[in-house]
Amino acid sequence: AQSVTQPDARVTVSEGASLQLRCKYSYSATPYLFWYVQYPRQGLQLLLKYYSGDPVVQGVNGFEAEFSKSNSSFHLRKASVHWSDSAVYFCAVSIGTGANTGKLTFGHGTILRVHP
């Protein structure tokens, strides 16, 4: 069964510092890959997605992610974080085929806290 692992439950950084949130997936084929962000008491917002092509994808608010097939990873990065980036970040994968083509499997999330 496919799975998504976000090894860092919590990450704390200072405002202006660079950021990397890790995501590893386990699946035999290359799935569709997503990063979502959840602000307190809100739904999920899409940051970026990867289907194919250039392994580095750009997202909203200065976020980018890099897909690595050899490492089965899809790490999220930002060059300089702002205090408003404090939120929970979820990595998710989708098979994209089969009866439930939209079945997203989520990681457990990484709580990001940015010190002002």
Next chain:
Amino acid sequence: AQTIHQWPVAEIKAVGSPLSLGCTIKGKSSPNLYWYWQATGGTLQQLFYSITVGQVESVVQLNLSASRPKDDQFILSTEKLLLSHSGFYLCAWSPGVDTQYFGPGTRLLVL
């Protein structure tokens, strides 16, 4: 532009009472629709999905049911709530095999 609305925003219900949560998508015809459940501080788990009106598939058994009475409407319900039903319920839509867009969610507390 597409918009997704969920109601109610929050509910406090007693164990054993019925529940009905709703989700409406405007601006997109024949979307794929999904229900997710998120335990407090936890990850998201897909509960149901629907490709078309009147057809709903269950992904996880949590003593809940779902229906799609209209193209743009997805309902989550149960006749008897359990304590374990507490959490955050999210509705999502997608145009197909593509990105899912989430609603604002409904927070449920069962006492």
